[in-house]
Amino acid sequence: DAKTTQPPSMDCAEGRAANLPCNHSTISGNEYVYWYRQIHSQGPQYIIHGLKNNETNEMASLIITEDRKSSTLILPHATLRDTAVYYCIVVIYNQGGKLIFGQGTELSVKP
Amino acid sequence: GAGVSQSPRYKVAKRGQDVALRCDPISGHVSLFWYQQALGQGPEFLTYFQNEAQLDKSGLPSDRFFAERPEGSVSTLKIQRTQQEDSAVYLCASSPRTGWKKFFGPGTRLTVL
Numbered sequence: 099d100a101k102t103t104q105p106p107s108m109d110c111a112e113g114r115a116a117n118l119p120c121n122h123s124t125i126s127g128n129e130y131v132y133w134y135r136q137i138h139s140q141g142p143q144y145i146i147h148g149l150k151n152n153e154t155n156e157m158a159s160l161i162i163t164e165d166r167k168s169s170t171l172i173l174p175h176a177t178l179r180d181t182a183v184y185y186c187i188v189v190i191y192n193q194g195g196k197l198i199f200g201q202g203t204e205l206s207v208k209p
Numbered sequence: 210g211a212g213v214s215q216s217p218r219y220k221v222a223k224r225g226q227d228v229a230l231r232c233d234p235i236s237g238h239v240s241l242f243w244y245q246q247a248l249g250q251g252p253e254f255l256t257y258f259q260n261e262a263q264l265d266k267s268g269l270p271s272d273r274f275f276a277e278r279p280e281g282s283v284s285t286l287k288i289q290r291t292q293q294e295d296s297a298v299y300l301c302a303s304s305p306r307t308g309w310k311k312f313f314g315p316g317t318r319l320t321v322l
Contacts, residue, residue, distance in 0.1 A: 132310070141213070141300050141313030142252065185251060191308030194240045194259060199251030 102186045107204045110180075116173040118203050120186030123167040130189045131162060132197070133171045135182040142185065142199075145171065176207045211235065213314035215301050221320045222291045230286045230317045234303030241284050242311065243276055244300040252300055258284060259307065291321045 103121040110116040122131065132147040146153055146160045148169070153160045159172040173180055185202040189195050214233045222228050234241050240259055244252035245268075255274070257265040260281040269276070273291075278284040288295055298318050302311040 134311075141302070141315050142311075143313065144310040147310065183251075189308070194242070194257045194264065195304075195308035196242060196254050196257055196265065197244075197252075197302075197311060198254060199244075201251055 102188055102200050104184075104186055104200065104203045106201060107206070109206050109208060110173075110176045112178060112207055112209050113175055116171075116176040116180065116205060116207070118171040118173075118184050118186075118205065119168065120170070121168045122186070122188050125166050125188050126190075128190060130191070131160065131166075131169050132187045132189050133158070133160065133184065134187065134197070134199075135180075135184045136202070137179075137182040145184075147189075176205075178207050178209065181205060181207045213301055213303055213312050215299075215314040215317050217317060218315065219318050219320075221322065223322055224293060225290055227287065227289045228291055228319065230288075230299050230319070232284045232286070232301030232303075232314060234282065234284070234301070235305075235312055236282075238303035238305050238312075239281075240304045240307055240309075240311075241278055242302040243284070243286050244302065245270075246298045246300060246316070248297075255286070255299075288319075291319075293321050295319060296321045 133145040134142040136142045162169045183202040243255040246252040254268040258278045273289045275287045298316040300316045302313045
């Protein structure tokens with residue numbers, strides 16, 4: 099599975115957009131980019147995923163570069179409840195599409 | 210609707226005791242995963258079931274760890290002769306089909322004294 103690189107921590111002001119980067123330079127053509135987050139003392143929560151097109155849902159937007167070597171998760175209007183560890187994971191759909199978590203980015207949303 | 214549930218939520222064991230951790234996935238979900246999360250670390254994959262078949266157990270750290278899902282629904286993770294290094298949060302996740310997004314339970318926090 100391709101490895102991902104994320105900054106260990108980021109701050110964001112409440113109400114502003116949070117842009118979380120992820121590098122996955124060794125991604126292969128059939129691997130998807132998934133984002134999960136983990137709020138303190140809870141299980142991880144699915145946010146969004148994509149293959150090569152940009153994606154948007156009610157939680158976030160995912161921007162994947164044309165060469166697929168990096169992506170950005172965008173939380174358009176961050177709230178205090180968005181404070182969490184955000185994981186960018188590259189997934190191949192064999193063996194059930196198991197998730198290999200890295201260290202993630204700890205996002206702190208500040209008032 | 211009901212999500213993934215795990216029990217117990219907290220477990221304290223003395224070193225050398227056996228423990229059993231239960232996962233109730235979302236009804237009808239085919240895939241089930243177990244993860245181990247040490248303090249301050251990301252979750253680490255342990256094992257994967259598709260229905261009752263254990264298709265991947267490459268992440269189980271030793272032969273003291275055993276998982277089963279005999280009827281393709283509820284799963285149990287058993288740890289024999291617990292050691293202090295087994296202290297962690299054990300997470301269960303399920304998904305409706307292979308490769309789909311995963312739904313995680315709240316985890317069981319195991320503390321081995």
